[in-house]
Amino acid sequence: MKYLLVREDEDGVEQLWGRCAGVDGLFVDPVPLPREVLTLRGCGPDGILGDVLAGPDVSLRSLGDLCVEVWDDEQPVQWWTLVDAVVVAHQPHAADPALYDIVLGAGVRKDESFVELSAPSRFELSGGTTAAAARPSRCSAVDGLFESRDDPAPVPMELIGCEAVEPLLVGTQQPRRWARDWAELLVLDRHGGVMASRVVGLAIDGARPSVLGDGLEDITLTDGGDGRPSPAVRPVWEKWCQGPPSEPNVWAAYDAQGRAEWLELSTRAWRVPAPRPDRSGGEYHVDGRFVTDVPGLHCAIAEALLGPGRYFGREWNAFEDCLAGGFGVIPPFTLIWHDSEVARRALEDGAKDAGERLPYFEGVVRLLERRGVTVLLR
CATH class of the missing domain: 3.30.370.10 (Barstar-like)
Known part of the structure; x- marks a missing residue:
C-alpha cells in the first residue's frame, strides 16, 4: 500500500482510516481564478513595491503572488492572496504625491479571516521568495478586494484499491450521507517512509468494488484538496518515491519549478x-x-x-x-x-x-x- 488516509480524533491522536494502493488526481494544476482589476491606494515606495516604483516603465511588471494582510488597529485579522499579480498602471496618490496608487490585475483568494472589518487601518503586502518580502509594503486601501466571489468548483480525487476501516467504512457504504470534514493523505516511498502529505476532503461521492479486486474499494472524494502538486513536477515525486536521495546534485536535473518542489519535499525529510x-x-x-x-x-x-x-x-x-x-x-x-x-x-x-x-x-x-x-x- 502506497497511501494512508489518517485523521486526528478529538484528543489529537492520529487514527488510521484506510490504506490505498493508488491515487488518481493527486497531481492537478489549480483551476485558474478569474482575473480582476484592483487598485492599491496610498502605497509607499518600499518593500516588494520598491522595485516596481523605481523603474521607468512598470506596465505589465509581474509581482508573482502577493500576500495581503488586513490590519485593525493592533494586528492582522485577514489574509488574502493576489495570484499572479501584474502591474497595469500607477500614478501619484491624490492626497500625498510621495505615495502612489498602483493598479493590478490578479486572481483573488481569501486565505483566512478572524473578523470582518468595516474600516481596516492598513494593508501590508509581501510576496514570493524574494528578500524584499522581509520588509512588507504598506498601503491605505485596496479597491476591489472585498467583493463577493463564488468558490471555485472542487477537483475530485480517486482512491484506488482501498482497505477502508471504521469510520470511513461506514461512509463508503452510505456515501450520499457522508461529509466528514478533512483528513490527511500520507504518501509513502518504496521503503514505507512518509515522503509527503496532503489534506483531502472526506465528502465521498461514490464507492464501488475496486478494479484491483480482492475485496478492495475504489472511492471518489468530492474534493481532493488544495495545494496538490502540478503534473509538471511528477518526475521529482517519482525520484523521491525511491527513497530519500543519497547522492549529491540529483536536484540539478530539474528546472526552477522542479527544484522548488524538491525543496517542498525536503521540508518533511529534515x-x-x-x-x-x-x-x-x-x-x-x-x-x-x-x-x-x-x-x-x-x-x-x-x-x-x-x-x-x-x-x-x-x-x-x-x-x-x-x-x-x-x-x-x-x-x-x-x-x-x-x-x-x-x-x-x-x-x-x-x-x-x-x-x-x-x-x-x-x-x-x-x-x-x-x-x-x-x-x-x-
Missing part, C-alpha cells in the same frame, strides 16, 4: 529522523556549478550543510530562520562556495536584498556574514 542538536564550527563546501536560480541556491546550500535531500530553508525568510538554529547547523562556521560566479551571474537581475538592495546571491552572502559565517567565494 524531521525524519528527528534533528540532532545544532553543531557549529568546521568547513562546508557548496558545489555551485548548478546554482542558476533561487531554488537551486537553497538546494545547494542545504546539501552542503546537511547532505542530500535535507532542508535548510526554501526562500529568504525560511533561510534566515534556519540560520537562527534548530535545523542541525548554526554559525559560526566556514562556507566555501565553489564556482560562485555561476550564481552571481545567474541571479544578478533577479530578487533583491531587502535592506541593501543587492541581487539575491549577494544578499545571501551578506546575510551569512552578518550571522557569523565566514564565506569564501571560489
Whole structure:
C-alpha cells in the first residue's frame, strides 16, 4: 500500500482510516481564478513595491503572488492572496504625491479571516521568495478586494484499491450521507517512509468494488484538496518515491519549478529522523556549478550543510530562520562556495536584498556574514 488516509480524533491522536494502493488526481494544476482589476491606494515606495516604483516603465511588471494582510488597529485579522499579480498602471496618490496608487490585475483568494472589518487601518503586502518580502509594503486601501466571489468548483480525487476501516467504512457504504470534514493523505516511498502529505476532503461521492479486486474499494472524494502538486513536477515525486536521495546534485536535473518542489519535499525529510542538536564550527563546501536560480541556491546550500535531500530553508525568510538554529547547523562556521560566479551571474537581475538592495546571491552572502559565517567565494 502506497497511501494512508489518517485523521486526528478529538484528543489529537492520529487514527488510521484506510490504506490505498493508488491515487488518481493527486497531481492537478489549480483551476485558474478569474482575473480582476484592483487598485492599491496610498502605497509607499518600499518593500516588494520598491522595485516596481523605481523603474521607468512598470506596465505589465509581474509581482508573482502577493500576500495581503488586513490590519485593525493592533494586528492582522485577514489574509488574502493576489495570484499572479501584474502591474497595469500607477500614478501619484491624490492626497500625498510621495505615495502612489498602483493598479493590478490578479486572481483573488481569501486565505483566512478572524473578523470582518468595516474600516481596516492598513494593508501590508509581501510576496514570493524574494528578500524584499522581509520588509512588507504598506498601503491605505485596496479597491476591489472585498467583493463577493463564488468558490471555485472542487477537483475530485480517486482512491484506488482501498482497505477502508471504521469510520470511513461506514461512509463508503452510505456515501450520499457522508461529509466528514478533512483528513490527511500520507504518501509513502518504496521503503514505507512518509515522503509527503496532503489534506483531502472526506465528502465521498461514490464507492464501488475496486478494479484491483480482492475485496478492495475504489472511492471518489468530492474534493481532493488544495495545494496538490502540478503534473509538471511528477518526475521529482517519482525520484523521491525511491527513497530519500543519497547522492549529491540529483536536484540539478530539474528546472526552477522542479527544484522548488524538491525543496517542498525536503521540508518533511529534515524531521525524519528527528534533528540532532545544532553543531557549529568546521568547513562546508557548496558545489555551485548548478546554482542558476533561487531554488537551486537553497538546494545547494542545504546539501552542503546537511547532505542530500535535507532542508535548510526554501526562500529568504525560511533561510534566515534556519540560520537562527534548530535545523542541525548554526554559525559560526566556514562556507566555501565553489564556482560562485555561476550564481552571481545567474541571479544578478533577479530578487533583491531587502535592506541593501543587492541581487539575491549577494544578499545571501551578506546575510551569512552578518550571522557569523565566514564565506569564501571560489
